[in-house]
Amino acid sequence: MAHAPVRYFVSPSRGALMKDTIIREALERLQTEIDPVTRIRLSPDQAALAEALTVFERCGVERQRLPGLLTVYILLSSALDRHAEPMELEDAELTRRILDGDYLYSLYIQYALKCREGSLMRGLSPFVKKIQIARALGRNGEVPLLSAFEQVLMSRKETR
Amino acid sequence: MELHKKLRIDLRRIEREMKRIVKYDNDVPPNSELERALLRTIEAGGKRLRPMLVLVGSRFGKRSDEGRLVQLAAAAEFIHTASLIHDDLIDRSPLRRGEPSLHTVIGPAKAVYVGNYMSARVVELLANAEHTEDPFGDGRQSFTAAATAKLCLGEYEQLEHAYDYNLSLDDYLLKSRNKTAHLIAVSLEFGARAAGAPEEISSQLYTFGEHLGLSFQLRDDLLDFTSSAEQIGKPAGSDLLVGQVTLPILYALEDPVLAAEIRSIGPTSLPTDIQSLLIKIRASDVLQRAETFCETELEQAREIARSLKNYAAYQDLLTLADYFGERKF
Numbered sequence: 501m502a503h504a505p506v507r508y509f510v511s512p513s514r515g516a517l518m519k520d521t522i523i524r525e526a527l528e529r530l531q532t533e534i535d536p537v538t539r540i541r542l543s544p545d546q547a548a549l550a551e552a553l554t555v556f557e558r559c560g561v562e563r564q565r566l567p568g569l570l571t572v573y574i575l576l577s578s579a580l581d582r583h584a585e586p587m588e589l590e591d592a593e594l595t596r597r598i599l600d601g602d603y604l605y606s607l608y609i610q611y612a613l614k615c616r617e618g619s620l621m622r623g624l625s626p627f628v629k630k631i632q633i634a635r636a637l638g639r640n641g642e643v644p645l646l647s648a649f650e651q652v653l654m655s656r657k658e659t660r
Numbered sequence: 661m662e663l664h665k666k667l668r669i670d671l672r673r674i675e676r677e678m679k680r681i682v683k684y685d686n687d688v689p690p691n692s693e694l695e696r697a698l699l700r701t702i703e704a705g706g707k708r709l710r711p712m713l714v715l716v717g718s719r720f721g722k723r724s725d726e727g728r729l730v731q732l733a734a735a736a737e738f739i740h741t742a743s744l745i746h747d748d749l750i751d752r753s754p755l756r757r758g759e760p761s762l763h764t765v766i767g768p769a770k771a772v773y774v775g776n777y778m779s780a781r782v783v784e785l786l787a788n789a790e791h792t793e794d795p796f797g798d799g800r801q802s803f804t805a806a807a808t809a810k811l812c813l814g815e816y817e818q819l820e821h822a823y824d825y826n827l828s829l830d831d832y833l834l835k836s837r838n839k840t841a842h843l844i845a846v847s848l849e850f851g852a853r854a855a856g857a858p859e860e861i862s863s864q865l866y867t868f869g870e871h872l873g874l875s876f877q878l879r880d881d882l883l884d885f886t887s888s889a890e891q892i893g894k895p896a897g898s899d900l901l902v903g904q905v906t907l908p909i910l911y912a913l914e915d916p917v918l919a920a921e922i923r924s925i926g927p928t929s930l931p932t933d934i935q936s937l938l939i940k941i942r943a944s945d946v947l948q949r950a951e952t953f954c955e956t957e958l959e960q961a962r963e964i965a966r967s968l969k970n971y972a973a974y975q976d977l978l979t980l981a982d983y984f985g986e987r988k989f
Contacts, residue, residue: 535813535816537813537816537817538813538816539816583772583773583776586769587768587772588768589749589752589763594750594768595750595819596819598746598749598772599750599815599819601772601776602743602746602808602812603809603812603813605776605779606804606808606809606812607805609783609802609804610802610806610809613802613805618787622787625783626687626784628780628783628784629687629777629780629784632773632776632780633687633688633694633773633777635769635770635773636693636694636697636773636774636777637693637694638770
């Protein structure tokens with residue numbers, strides 16, 4: 501008698517489930533925050549978000565702070581992505597990309613203050629400025645955003 | 661007499677502060693393309709209305725940290741200038757105040773980043789000060805975010821309603837408040853707050869600024885029909901041609917003959933297609949009706965100014981209202 505093959509299901513770890521829940525919550529928050537007139541739909545890479553959560557946890561960020569922090573991260577990284585090169589006058593999407601980047605950047609500040617991440621926003625401000633300087637000068641090697649978050653979160657952890 | 665003289669404001673000090681904000685940034689390499697672009701943009705000048713509004717707003721408070729107020733005034737102009745750089749790209753406008761716009765000189769991407777740098781630099785400068793001076797204690801207000809979020813929404817609304825001849829008056833007013841009036845109102849409000857003015861006075865100044873700002877936009881709409889290319893830097897009827905439905909157009913759409921001609925204008929229309937329509941609109945009563953609307957907004961602003969008679973600076977608000985009413989370009 502032939503036996504049906506035995507399948508071993510590997511259940512996702514509690515940590516992975518928790519990350520999924522936080523990512524879902526952050527994406528829901530984004531939908532609430534973004535004004536419908538903008539028609540902005542964000543679909544960030546899930547693996548990159550999971551990586552960001554790993555970094556935030558490594559920096560000692562408490563569970564209840566994670567969804568807000570991840571939302572702040574998505575807003576800022578999406579704002580920077582929208583303004584990434586190439587930008588050509590002939591690009592039919594140029595107008596929307598400029599507007600989306602500007603809007604998401606202002607929403608990043610607003611949302612950071614709303615969820616009491618003003619201190620983080622202040623810490624990030626020189627990094628954000630340096631990213632714009634590097635881009636304006638056509639220099640490669642701008643500081644990766646996640647690394648900037650890590651540096652600021654770590655410095656806040658140490659001064660606590 | 662020029663507005664800044666009537667308001668007893670030294671514009672050179674604001675321009676010096678704007679340059680100082682760039683030159684004292686150790687992260688910007690001296691004499692780099694970025695520094696040159698920033699200084700060129702600052703030196704190109706402008707009306708400098710927003711910094712003047714910050715300083716007038718501050719006269720309603722008791723705190724007199726001059727240096728800090730001038731910095732906030734310069735920051736307001738930075739935010740406005742950054743938005744103009746991006747606007748020129750959005751409109752594909754080759755000129756700004758009769759000179760080549762920044763993106764035609766350094767390319768679109770770099771122009772975007774120069775604007776972004778200006779916003780980011782303001783956040784960096786004001787972040788710590790806003791934290792310590794935040795009247796709510798929870799940091800829920802940021803000048804940069806307050807100034808730019810609605811400005812973007814106004815742009816989206818404009819984009820959404822290009823060539824939309826069924827636009828309602830309410831939608832037009834919402835777009836104009838977001839795109840133009842809000843930054844004017846916020847400049848007055850934050851100036852007052854930075855000087856420690858009572859919250860209800862700051863709010864009244866915001867409302868005053870909203871009326872003032874709306875009249876500013878209405879005046880712009882009117883100038884599109886009444887001014888020459890030399891005066892406003894673009895040919896008459898430019899708004900009409902690019903599908904911006906302004907107040908005179910909304911009024912003109914009430915006339916069936918004018919409406920038929922307006923509705924025929926689309927993205928492929930040429931300047932020659934609108935010349936006879938421009939003449940008919942000028943000959944109709946729509947410009948006078950828009951002028952009356954503009955004057956009503958200014959009168960509402962003056963009423964708020966008069967309610968603030970206990971403050972000597974209420975006279976400055978009246979001066980602003982008169983200036984906005986007489987603006988020719």
